[in-house]
Amino acid sequence: MPIRYIDESKDLKGKKVCIRVDFNIPQDDKGNITEDTRIVGAVPTIKYALDQGAKVILASHLGRPKGEKKSKYTMAPATRRLSELLGKKVKQAPDCFGPEVDAMIASMKPGEAIMLENVRFYPGEEKNDAEFARKLANGCEVYVNDAFAVSHRAHASVEAITKHIPVIAAGFLMRNEMTFFDKAMRNPVRPLVAILGGAKVSGKLEVLETLLNRVDKVVIGGGMAFTFLKAMGYSVGKSLVEDELILTAKKIMDKAKKRGVMFYLPVDCIVANAFEATATNFITTVQEIPEGWMALDIGPASATLFAETLRDAKTVIWNGPMGVFEMDAFARGTFAVAEAVGSAFATTIIGGGDTDSAVRKAGVDTKVSYISTGGGAFLELLEGKILPGVKALEIKTRK
Numbered sequence: 001m002p003i004r005y006i007d008e009s010k011d012l013k014g015k016k017v018c019i020r021v022d023f024n025i026p027q028d029d030k031g032n033i034t035e036d037t038r039i040v041g042a043v044p045t046i047k048y049a050l051d052q053g054a055k056v057i058l059a060s061h062l063g064r065p066k067g068e069k070k071s072k073y074t075m076a077p078a079t080r081r082l083s084e085l086l087g088k089k090v091k092q093a094p095d096c097f098g099p100e101v102d103a104m105i106a107s108m109k110p111g112e113a114i115m116l117e118n119v120r121f122y123p124g125e126e127k128n129d130a131e132f133a134r135k136l137a138n139g140c141e142v143y144v145n146d147a148f149a150v151s152h153r154a155h156a157s158v159e160a161i162t163k164h165i166p167v168i169a170a171g172f173l174m175r176n177e178m179t180f181f182d183k184a185m186r187n188p189v190r191p192l193v194a195i196l197g198g199a200k201v202s203g204k205l206e207v208l209e210t211l212l213n214r215v216d217k218v219v220i221g222g223g224m225a226f227t228f229l230k231a232m233g234y235s236v237g238k239s240l241v242e243d244e245l246i247l248t249a250k251k252i253m254d255k256a257k258k259r260g261v262m263f264y265l266p267v268d269c270i271v272a273n274a275f276e277a278t279a280t281n282f283i284t285t286v287q288e289i290p291e292g293w294m295a296l297d298i299g300p301a302s303a304t305l306f307a308e309t310l311r312d313a314k315t316v317i318w319n320g321p322m323g324v325f326e327m328d329a330f331a332r333g334t335f336a337v338a339e340a341v342g343s344a345f346a347t348t349i350i351g352g353g354d355t356d357s358a359v360r361k362a363g364v365d366t367k368v369s370y371i372s373t374g375g376g377a378f379l380e381l382l383e384g385k386i387l388p389g390v391k392a393l394e395i396k397t398r399k
């Protein structure tokens with residue numbers, strides 16, 4: 001069913017517009033924001049609403065305060081950063097609702113914005129509680145969801161709230177996410193190549209199953225590759241393996257063959273004698289991983305092979321690092337793949353926090369077509385699921 005976007009919505013002038021954003025940004029020990037991509041991503045929607053003369057009431061979660069008011073998780077630093085980005089003061093509310101918040105809202109003029117406190121200060125948020133959602137809605141006339149990264153959660157500020165506000169719409173960040181996803185998965189220009197990495201097969205099983213029905217090639221790196229390599233009969237030493245999934249891994253490879261999906265695994269790797277940044281390490285083929293050693297990155301031949309798979313690609317989706325890229329000694333494979341994705345003559349879509357930071361560290365973030373702001377939400381879309389936060393925006397009987 002269709003979704004209405006904020007610029008297709010009714011006149012916003014003078015209206016109280018609640019915008020759910022995802023300002024769940026990383027901070028250092030002193031509360032300094034270390035990465036503001038999510039705030040930057042929501043600016044176009046907020047700016048649009050302000051320019052239309054809306055009274056903008058922003059809601060977000062931050063961290064895991066577990067239903068309690070903990071000052072460590074205040075939205076204040078994000079609100080300050082947003083004010084800088086907008087060039088306009090956004091006031092920080094002391095709570096999500098209550099007399100003080102009501103007074104702040106009552107004194108708002110068109111074109112002004114306030115930020116509510118962390119919605120996860122209340123247990124009702126994660127319980128999708130109707131009463132909490134009603135209080136949060138607080139008489140707003142329009143609700144806009146621009147928080148893609150949390151839209152796979154049926155939480156009150158994402159789902160239940162849509163039942164308490166008459167006009168509902170999605171923001172521009174949400175539109176970008178859905179548009180690029182559609183481009184990649186529903187209407188891909190082929191060949192469509194999916195690169196999957198990260199720690200475990202178990203976390204990406206459903207994604208793999210769905211992808212096999214849609215893609216032309218699958219490239220597997222990271223820790224998850226070693227369950228497949230073991231399933232092929234190789235000894236993989238102390239590399240990460242999920243023994244209980246070996247049969248499943250075999251089935252996946254069979255399915256790929258039956259469907260004519262090219263299935264690529266690493267041909268070489270960097271093995272280490274310990275899971276440590278300073279561990280002794282060397283390059284070897286996947287056939288010759290020594291007993292007691294663990295593979296922590298793909299090797300240079302695999303990086304070349306994987307880059308080769310992208311040569312004719314027209315659409316590329318990448319989720320998950322090729323190795324333990326947090327340690328310099330095991331980051332080269334991920335960066336090489338980032339380079340290859342950045343240089344591909346294709347629509348390239350990156351999803352997941354690790355992959356996002358790898359692409360930025362490799363300096364190719366401006367060369368890819370789209371970096372999704374969602375980790376879990378992106379994976380759930382790849383699994384073919386309908387996100388509860390998106391479903392709640394579908395126009396049913398609403399005008």
Ligand code: AMP
Nearest residue numbers: 198199200222223295296320322323324
């Ligand atoms: P995921 O959240 O499943 O995408 O996994 C990301 C994590 O996988 C990163 O923290 C990597 O360090 C880790 N990872 C990637 N390759 C390996 C590997 N070969 N062995 C162990 N961990 C890995």
